Each structure stands twice: as C-alpha cells, then as structure tokens.
Amino acid sequence: MKTKNMVTKIRRNQCIYLVLLVFSLGAMISCHPNDSIDGNGPADPNVDASFTITPIEGITNRYLLESQGDNVIASKWDIGTGSYSGSTKEEIFLPDAGTYNIMHTVIGRGGETNTSNLELIVPQSDPIAGNIIEGGKLENATDHAKWTALSISASGAELVFNEGSATIFSTQEWAQQGIYQAIEVVKDKEYTIDMLVSGGAGFSNTWFEVYAGTTPPVQGQEYSDNKIMGLSTWDGCATEAFSGSLSTIGCVKNANTDSVNNTVTFTESGTIYLVIRSGGQSYDPAGIMVTNIEMRGKS
Numbered sequence: 001m002k003t004k005n006m007v008t009k010i011r012r013n014q015c016i017y018l019v020l021l022v023f024s025l026g027a028m029i030s031c032h033p034n035d036s037i038d039g040n041g042p043a044d045p046n047v048d049a050s051f052t053i054t055p056i057e058g059i060t061n062r063y064l065l066e067s068q069g070d071n072v073i074a075s076k077w078d079i080g081t082g083s084y085s086g087s088t089k090e091e092i093f094l095p096d097a098g099t100y101n102i103m104h105t106v107i108g109r110g111g112e113t114n115t116s117n118l119e120l121i122v123p124q125s126d127p128i129a130g131n132i133i134e135g136g137k138l139e140n141a142t143d144h145a146k147w148t149a150l151s152i153s154a155s156g157a158e159l160v161f162n163e164g165s166a167t168i169f170s171t172q173e174w175a176q177q178g179i180y181q182a183i184e185v186v187k188d189k190e191y192t193i194d195m196l197v198s199g200g201a202g203f204s205n206t207w208f209e210v211y212a213g214t215t216p217p218v219q220g221q222e223y224s225d226n227k228i229m230g231l232s233t234w235d236g237c238a239t240e241a242f243s244g245s246l247s248t249i250g251c252v253k254n255a256n257t258d259s260v261n262n263t264v265t266f267t268e269s270g271t272i273y274l275v276i277r278s279g280g281q282s283y284d285p286a287g288i289m290v291t292n293i294e295m296r297g298k299s
Contacts, residue, residue, distance in 0.1 A: 043108075043109055044071050045112045045114075047106050047109070047112055048067070048068055048071075049105060049106040049114040050116045051104045051116060052067075053065055053120055056091065060126050061093060061125075061126040062091060062093050063091070063092050063120065064091055065089070065102065066088065066089050066090075068088065071108050071109060072088060072108060073106075073107045073108060073109065075087055075088055075090075076105040076106075076107075077092075077102070077104055077105075078105075079094065079100060093126075094122050095129040095296065096125050096126075097130070098121075099120070099122075100120045101118075104116050128297045129298075130296065131294045131295065131296055132183055132185075132296070133295050134146040135147060136294055137292060137293075138161065138164055138166050139164050144161040144166075148180055148217075149179055150178035150217050150277060152177060152223070152279070153172070153177065154220070156171055156172025157169065157175035157279055158177055159178070159179055160287075165289050166179060166289070167286075167289045168208075169283070170280060170287070171285075173281050176222070176278060178217075179276050180217050180274060180275040180276070181273070181274050182272075183272055183274055184270065185266050185272050186266075187266060187268050188266070189266075190264075190297070191264050191265070191295055191297055192296055193212065193228055193262050193274070194247045194293075195245070195246050195276075195291065195293040196243075196244065196290065196291050196292045197242070197249070197289065197290050198242060198244075198289050199238065200241050201239075201241045201284065202283070202284035202285065203238050203239070203284050204280070205233060206231070206233050206281070207232050207234075207279065207280060208230050208232075208276070208288050209227055209232075210228050210230055210276050211225055211227050211275040211276075212272055212273070212275075212295075213225025213272060213275065214266075214272050215273070225273075225275075226256070227252065227254070227255045228255070229260070229261075229262045230252035231246070231250055232251060235251040235253075236251050237251035246262070250262075274293075276293075
C-alpha cells in the first residue's frame with residue numbers, strides 16, 4: 001500500500017510539473033519582443049516597399065505596378081482614390097491625363113510597415129473613357145471657372161466653391177441652387193456619370209439631382225430635362241449622414257431606364273448640359289458637398 005501511494009504521489013507531481021512547464025513556455029513565447037502577433041517570426045523593420053511603373057504596351061493609359069515580394073505579407077496601393085489591398089503586381093487604368101502620386105505600403109513580419117511612392121505623369125486622356133467634364137475636381141479657380149452657378153431661387157440658397165469641392169447650402173424652405181456645364185457628346189455613345197457627395201443627417205424633404213439634357217438652363221427657373229441620378233429623402237436616401245460615390249449611395253431613378261442607373265445615351269451629337277441642383281424643406285446647415293464630377297464614355 002505504501003508503494004502504491006508513493007507512485008500516485010510521483011504521478012501527481014509529474015502532472016503539476018508539466019502544467020507549470022507548459023505555462024512557463026507559453027509566457028516566454030508571448031513575451032518575446034521580436035515575435036509577430038501573427039506568428040510570422042521576428043519583426044522586419046526593413047521590409048522593402050519599392051516598386052516600378054511600366055506602361056503596358058499596346059493598351060492606352062494602363063500601367064503595371066511591380067514590387068519585390070521578399071518577406072512581404074501584404075501589399076496596399078493608393079493611386080489617388082484611396083488605399084486598397086492588392087498584390088505585388090497590379091495592373092491599373094488611369095483614364096485621365098495628369099500627374100499621379102502612386103503609393104505602395106507593405107506589411108512585413110511582426111506587423112512592420114513601410115511605404116514608397118513614385119510620381120506618374122499620364123500624358124493624355126483615354127480616347128474612350130477619359131473624363132469629358134472640365135474642372136471636375138474643383139481644385140482651384142481655373143476649375144471653378146468651368147462651371148456656371150444656376151440661381152434657381154431668388155434667395156435662401158447659395159453655392160460656394162471650395163478648394164477641391166463645391167457646397168450647396170439652403171437656409172430657407174424649398175429654396176434651391178445648382179451648377180451646370182455645357183458638354184459635347186457623340187450620338188449613340190454610352191456615357192456614365194458619377195461624383196463624390198457627402199452631407200450630414202439634418203435633411204428632410206430634400207433632393208440632390210443630376211440632369212443631362214439638351215435644354216439650356218435658364219437663371220431663376222427649375223431645371224427638369226433628362227434626370228439621370230441623385231439623392232432623395234422621399235426615395236429613402238440622404239435620411240442619415242452620407243459620403244461616397246453618387247452611383248453607389250444614390251436612390252433616384254434614371255428617367256431613361258426607370259431604375260437606379262447612371263448611364264445615358266443621346267440620339268444626336270452636339271451640346272448637352274450637365275446640371276446639378278439641390279434644395280429642400282429642411283436642409284442640413286453644413287450643406288451637401290460635391291467633388292470629382294465625371295462623365296465618361298463607357299469602355
């Protein structure tokens with residue numbers, strides 16, 4: 001009996017020792033300063049984010065971004081429209097002429113990150129998908145001058161051009177204001193229209209509408225020729241704070257398709273007017289801001 005008790009005691013002590021050993025090893029591993037939280041080994045503060053840009057032969061306005069992949073766990077790119085996850089090789093399409101700051105961020109072992117950037121000059125717009133809106137980014141006075149303010153209401157609403165955007169305000173019930181630009185289009189060619197819009201939550205019985213009509217706008221008159229897209233609290237959007245592409249967050253039906261759709265074609269080549277107008281019964285004091293206005297041939 002004494003021998004049996006001694007064996008039981010030894011086994012119990014062995015179990016306690018093993019538990020303590022496992023706990024100690026776990027504590028040592030979790031406290032190791034150079035280990036990645038993802039278990040990828042020692043942190044690498046020198047992970048290489050450098051890359052090259054090569055035009056893709058035979059295809060206009062398309063470029064290959066290529067970086068080395070050594071010790072890279074993940075890549076993120078920003079070509080001027082916000083960061084997105086990608087691979088070490090990315091093919092991009094830049095339909096508009098201009099200068100772009102291309103940024104590449106890599107994540108290495110231990111969660112370490114590094115960023116590299118290169119400037120890319122796109123010499124000319126893509127003949128099909130290039131933006132035919134002038135001054136669509138509203139960056140400066142030159143861009144602002146491409147637009148005409150449409151004073152629909154005698155008072156209670158105004159349009160303010162900012163550096164990189166325009167904002168429509170309305171401080172009086174049902175007052176509205178707008179902007180427009182004359183554009184040359186081609187018969188039977190399909191175009192897409194889009195822009196970035198943002199606003200607060202203080203709207204009720206409010207609209208923000210985009211038209212592409214052949215009728216010239218008239219100061220002091222509401223525009224209604226060929227509605228394409230927009231926001232409308234009656235239709236269920238702009239009822240809370242919003243920010244994004246109008247094609248994504250909008251809910252106004254296209255007059256040509258009777259559905260939410262941002263495409264348009266014309267039966268004749270010539271001049272049309274892109275008109276943006278907004279107003280309402282109760283308008284958020286911060287107004288509705290718009291930027292990056294685009295109208296492109298569909299490629």
